[in-house]
Amino acid sequence: MDAFVELSAELTGFSAEELRSTGLVEQYAELAQDATDAELIQLWYTGVWRGQIPSARAYAEGLAWKAVGVAPPGTGAPGFGSWEHRPRRSV
Amino acid sequence: MKAVVVGAGFAGSLIAKVLGDNGFRVTVLEAGTETGHDEAVHRFRTALVKSPLAPYRTTVAAPSSDYLINTGPFAYSSPYLRMNGGTGTVWTGITPRMHPEDFRTADLGRGRNWPISYDDLEPYYRAAEWEIGVAADADEQRQHVPVADGYAYPMHALPRTYLDHAVASVVDGQRIDGRELLITGTPQARNGVPVSGYRPDGHLCAGYASCVPVCPENAKYTPRRTQKRWSPHIELRTRCVVNRLHADEFGRVTKVSYQRYEDDTTGRHTRHEVEADVVVLAAHAIENAKLLLMSGLANSSDQVGRNLMDHPALLTWALMPQPIGPFRGPGSTTSIDAFRAGPERATRAPFRIELGNWGWGWSAGSPDSDTAEFVAAGLRGYALRKAVADRVGRQFTLQFEIEQEADPANRVTLSEDRDALGNPRPSIHYGLSDYVKDGLLAAKRVSDQLFELLKADDYTSYKPDEERYFEHNGEPLRYWGAGHSGGTHVMGASKHDSVVDQWQRCWDHPNLYAVGCGSMPSLGTSNPSLTMAALALRTADHLVSHRAEEVRCTMSKAP
Numbered sequence: 001m002d003a004f005v006e007l008s009a010e011l012t013g014f015s016a017e018e019l020r021s022t023g024l025v026e027q028y029a030e031l032a033q034d035a036t037d038a039e040l041i042q043l044w045y046t047g048v049w050r051g052q053i054p055s056a057r058a059y060a061e062g063l064a065w066k067a068v069g070v071a072p073p074g075t076g077a078p079g080f081g082s083w084e085h086r087p088r089r090s091v
Numbered sequence: 092m093k094a095v096v097v098g099a100g101f102a103g104s105l106i107a108k109v110l111g112d113n114g115f116r117v118t119v120l121e122a123g124t125e126t127g128h129d130e131a132v133h134r135f136r137t138a139l140v141k142s143p144l145a146p147y148r149t150t151v152a153a154p155s156s157d158y159l160i161n162t163g164p165f166a167y168s169s170p171y172l173r174m175n176g177g178t179g180t181v182w183t184g185i186t187p188r189m190h191p192e193d194f195r196t197a198d199l200g201r202g203r204n205w206p207i208s209y210d211d212l213e214p215y216y217r218a219a220e221w222e223i224g225v226a227a228d229a230d231e232q233r234q235h236v237p238v239a240d241g242y243a244y245p246m247h248a249l250p251r252t253y254l255d256h257a258v259a260s261v262v263d264g265q266r267i268d269g270r271e272l273l274i275t276g277t278p279q280a281r282n283g284v285p286v287s288g289y290r291p292d293g294h295l296c297a298g299y300a301s302c303v304p305v306c307p308e309n310a311k312y313t314p315r316r317t318q319k320r321w322s323p324h325i326e327l328r329t330r331c332v333v334n335r336l337h338a339d340e341f342g343r344v345t346k347v348s349y350q351r352y353e354d355d356t357t358g359r360h361t362r363h364e365v366e367a368d369v370v371v372l373a374a375h376a377i378e379n380a381k382l383l384l385m386s387g388l389a390n391s392s393d394q395v396g397r398n399l400m401d402h403p404a405l406l407t408w409a410l411m412p413q414p415i416g417p418f419r420g421p422g423s424t425t426s427i428d429a430f431r432a433g434p435e436r437a438t439r440a441p442f443r444i445e446l447g448n449w450g451w452g453w454s455a456g457s458p459d460s461d462t463a464e465f466v467a468a469g470l471r472g473y474a475l476r477k478a479v480a481d482r483v484g485r486q487f488t489l490q491f492e493i494e495q496e497a498d499p500a501n502r503v504t505l506s507e508d509r510d511a512l513g514n515p516r517p518s519i520h521y522g523l524s525d526y527v528k529d530g531l532l533a534a535k536r537v538s539d540q541l542f543e544l545l546k547a548d549d550y551t552s553y554k555p556d557e558e559r560y561f562e563h564n565g566e567p568l569r570y571w572g573a574g575h576s577g578g579t580h581v582m583g584a585s586k587h588d589s590v591v592d593q594w595q596r597c598w599d600h601p602n603l604y605a606v607g608c609g610s611m612p613s614l615g616t617s618n619p620s621l622t623m624a625a626l627a628l629r630t631a632d633h634l635v636s637h638r639a640e641e642v643r644c645t646m647s648k649a650p
């Protein structure tokens with residue numbers, strides 16, 4: 001498992017901690033046993049595995065969104081009027 | 092008085108409510124089924140392509156727009172949903188009024204005039220805004236459309252996006268083609284802070300950024316809200332597909348036939364009929380036309396199904412010089428209205444410009460597409476993360492709603508092909524005139540100048556292998572379907588060249604009404620549903636005040 005997290009961290013630019021906090025490590029390690037690097041990145045970044053989104057959580061925890069610092073549409077409510085503020089620095 | 096309403100969507104739910112409140116016995120026949128709210132949210136999250144209809148259950152017996160057959164030179168690509176609540180469940184919830192000029196499009200531009208004016212509709216705009224729940228500021232709207240003195244929208248304007256402020260700080264007061272630019276708040280059918288005397292239904296908009304196709308917070312208006320307020324005089328029957336209206340020798344519609352199914356996965360059904368004193372067709376512009384054609388009614392003018400319109404939308408996309416935080420909050424909270432009216436519309440289609448706050452989601456499939464691009468270019472690790480953050484964090488899109496004039500050649504007819512119930516599938520012949528194409532090109536030029544003013548990096552590209560690509564005057568262009576189907580049972584001043592009168596009553600049938608955007612002689616440059624709702628409330632008022640006359644009529648024709 002640690003090897004999977006390590007590889008994922010190296011490819012995605014997110015720390016092992018950040019990856020674990022998605023709650024998806026087990027699911028993805030199982031799913032992506034024979035994944036290419038590009039497939040593994042796509043899974044982490046967009047929640048898409050070979051043309052499917054395996055769970056609502058996979059979508060909600062997509063790292064592309066986390067990189068930008070916003071919740072994927074339909075998963076998080078930043079609150080009324082929050083969209084008026086300067087975005088938080090994300091990287 | 093017994094009314095049958097066909098379709099429990101946007102227009103049908105509104106009319107049924109007024110009739111029910113005024114003592115009509117109302118039966119609403121709805122072709123589709125239901126999708127629970129939580130189920131829709133879940134289906135949205137796990138849908139690979141988050142297209143407008145993805146969250147919703149559809150049935151084999153009542154297919155949605157994916158069963159249309161395109162036969163014309165251009166694809167008609169605007170979807171609609173057959174489910175309780177209709178396309179009004181999917182919509183974005185942007186609710187500008189039409190411009191007064193838009194009611195005189197034949198005189199000032201192309202297409203058809205309305206038999207009524209902006210002033211005739213103004214009180215109903217107000218009624219519709221209160222019924223739907225619209226957040227806007229009257230003084231701000233007065234900058235481009237007349238709003239009655241002393242009027243307050245039921246909710247204060249929503250806060251603008253950070254993008255809106257960033258754009259306004261550069262373009263407000265600048266000029267393009269002699270027009271002064273001003274970023275103006277767009278009226279929204281989603282919950283903001285109420286004025287006194289208004290109690291919002293549902294929660295305050297919390298910024299989920301998925302209004303199309305489903306608002307997890309129920310902050311956006313959908314017809315289910317109106318249905319919750321229906322009186323007990325209203326009976327809703329779902330899974331009932333109306334397939335024919337019957338008229339007697341005097342033209343009065345006497346009964347409605349429908350096919351009822353239990354099983355969502357087959358075309359198995361039973362046949363039924365219901366009698367009515369008055370029938371209101373509210374099945375969506377394309378389905379209304381289909382039903383009239385299938386019934387052989389209302390077509391002495393030969394205009395049923397013709398004049399099909401949409402807003403061919405032009406999308407352009409770019410990067411702001413600084414991060415603006417897209418995908419937070421509603422899809423668009425402001426627009427530029429300077430190109431909606433004026434003498435140019437004599438020569439090319441006018442347009443409205445929406446500032447799009449959801450990155451390049453619709454235009455280019457972001458952020459998945461950006462990720463794929465960077466991965467393919469070999470980026471890994473922190474470099475990848477930074478590239479995605481930098482690219483997506485600065486994205487915005489301009490959406491130009493181009494007016495399309497009523498053209499009798501753009502039309503819905505009945506295909507030879509049948510659906511699972513044995514009913515003809517709608518066949519669509521659709522094209523874009525030079526007037527529209529000139530409008531699209533003018534919009535593209537305005538976009539170029541706006542991006543230059545903003546010092547934005549323009550990433551717009553239209554490629555020949557993409558859907559809905561074409562060239563005009565040697566320039567590549569592309570259009571998107573805005574979802575704004577209209578014109579198919581057009582309203583007019585004379586029975587010789589229109590299907591319904593100013594009350595949306597079929598000229599040929601005194602007790603048959605066809606309601607919805609299908610009645611609109613022009614769509615102008617506004618998202619049409621607020622105008623449609625105002626018309627629906629006006630028709631409902633007419634029905635209520637003419638009830639006595641209707642009853643007399645029914646009795647005199649009785650055998």
Ligand SMILES: Cc1cc2nc3c(=O)[nH]c(=O)nc-3n(C[C@H](O)[C@H](O)[C@H](O)COP(=O)(O)OP(=O)(O)OC[C@H]3O[C@@H](n4cnc5c(N)ncnc54)[C@H](O)[C@@H]3O)c2cc1C
Nearest residue numbers: 098100101102122173177178179183184185333574607620
């Ligand atoms: C993605 C998208 C975004 C949109 N955003 C906006 C926006 O921001 N602002 C705006 O103004 N407009 C918007 N629209 C347009 C808006 O949704 C429509 O104008 C509106 O819903 C039309 O209302 P209607 O009552 O005519 O049809 P619908 O709302 O579609 O209702 C028709 C109903 O009739 C039922 N029906 C159909 N056939 C039959 C039959 N044979 N028997 C019985 N019942 C039948 C259907 O199941 C449905 O429930 C958008 C549309 C789309 C697709």
Ligand code: SF4
Nearest residue numbers: 296297299300302306
């Ligand atoms: S921004 Fe979010 S909460 Fe607001 S209406 Fe849209 S989906 Fe609903």
